[in-house]
Amino acid sequence: MRKTLLAIENLKVYYHTGRGVVRAVDDVSLAINRREIVGLVGESGSGKSTLGYAIVRLLPPQGKIVSGKIVLDGKNLLKLSLSEMRKVRGKEIGMVFQDPLTSLDPLQKVGDQIVETILEHVNISKKEAYDMAAKALMEVGLPPDRLDSYPHQLSGGQRQRVMIALATVLKPKLIIADEPTTALDVIVQDRIMELLASLKEELNTSIILITHDISLAAERADKIAVMYAGHLYEYAPSDEIISKPLHPYTQGLIQSIPDVFARKEIKEIKGNPPDLVNPPSGCRFHPRCPYAIEKCMRKEPAMIRINENRYVKCWLYA
Numbered sequence: 271m272r273k274t275l276l277a278i279e280n281l282k283v284y285y286h287t288g289r290g291v292v293r294a295v296d297d298v299s300l301a302i303n304r305r306e307i308v309g310l311v312g313e314s315g316s317g318k319s320t321l322g323y324a325i326v327r328l329l330p331p332q333g334k335i336v337s338g339k340i341v342l343d344g345k346n347l348l349k350l351s352l353s354e355m356r357k358v359r360g361k362e363i364g365m366v367f368q369d370p371l372t373s374l375d376p377l378q379k380v381g382d383q384i385v386e387t388i389l390e391h392v393n394i395s396k397k398e399a400y401d402m403a404a405k406a407l408m409e410v411g412l413p414p415d416r417l418d419s420y421p422h423q424l425s426g427g428q429r430q431r432v433m434i435a436l437a438t439v440l441k442p443k444l445i446i447a448d449e450p451t452t453a454l455d456v457i458v459q460d461r462i463m464e465l466l467a468s469l470k471e472e473l474n475t476s477i478i479l480i481t482h483d484i485s486l487a488a489e490r491a492d493k494i495a496v497m498y499a500g501h502l503y504e505y506a507p508s509d510e511i512i513s514k515p516l517h518p519y520t521q522g523l524i525q526s527i528p529d530v531f532a533r534k535e536i537k538e539i540k541g542n543p544p545d546l547v548n549p550p551s552g553c554r555f556h557p558r559c560p561y562a563i564e565k566c567m568r569k570e571p572a573m574i575r576i577n578e579n580r581y582v583k584c585w586l587y588a
């Protein structure tokens with residue numbers, strides 16, 4: 271069995287808008303191993319969701335995959351037809367969307383939605399699919415009688431659990447969770463994260479955890495991938511990223527984590543992310559970077575391999 275489950279190679283995803291072409295994901299390469307939780311972090315607009323949706327090919331119509339490869343278990347997903355891709359979704363890759371209210375059908379009982387997903391992929395009886403759905407609900411800590419509920423009859427945390435049940439019922443190899451806990455209070459957030467971690471243990475699933483919160487990623491993910499303005503700038507084991515961030519952008523993200531106990535000074539990164547219709551030349555972070563040198567404006571640095579698991583894209587390390 272391959273160690274790498276998902277390999278993204280030189281992926282470019284652009285949105286064609288009235289204002290011009292938004293280069294939302296611009297030449298990103300990233301490999302994710304089996305049984306690995308990878309936190310995908312970065313400020314709003316850095317391209318995290320675009321990358322997540324591109325993997326399952328659920329981009330809005332103006333979003334186009336321009337070039338690159340997305341290889342799941344040896345299979346390039348970009349070469350699959352739409353109907354082949356539909357088979358991959360749900361079965362091999364589960365998706366937990368940020369807002370369960372928009373991704374669950376309000377007019378259908380949650381049990382029917384789960385059963386429908388199951389029957390799309392496996393050839394079993396409706397009764398068997400119901401039993402599977404009930405089991406999936408129990409695995410996410412919901413009583414099976416919730417199968418008869420409509421989404422609006424559930425709390426935010428319960429709906430998020432239903433989304434996770436939907437994403438995991440067919441035991442996919444990969445789960446993409448886009449801000450799965452942003453709308454929830456801290457206690458429910460903790461439970462949901464525990465649940466995702468237990469799925470990794472029990473099902474050997476890999477998880478891409480998309481979050482703007484680098485401290486959440488540090489706590490829950492094995493590795494952290496840092497995106498900025500459509501580029502991947504650093505990728506390393508979480509403990510190494512937190513103890514010794516290399517990229518000035520990563521350093522900025524870590525310094526801006528509020529730390530109520532240490533009362534350390536919070537330093538926000540000055541300035542704002544760029545407009546991706548007209549991104550800065552060279553390193554896209556250079557206008558905000560305290561260490562920028564002339565070269566940073568001129569030329570995009572290559573991704574440098576620091577050690578087996580550690581990568582950074584910055585002239586300071588070239």
Ligand SMILES: Nc1ncnc2c1ncn2[C@@H]1O[C@H](COP(=O)(O)OP(=O)(O)OP(=O)(O)O)[C@@H](O)[C@H]1O
Binds near residue numbers: 286317320321
């Ligand atoms: N449907 C769309 N049409 C045009 N541009 C889009 C669309 N969706 C996203 N973008 C642009 O693509 C870039 C990346 O957006 P994306 O939503 O992937 O970022 P993100 O990192 O997920 O941000 P957030 O943390 O706010 O969810 C941004 O510049 C955004 O404005």
Ligand SMILES: [Mg+2]
Binds near residue numbers: 320
């Ligand atoms: Mg997003």
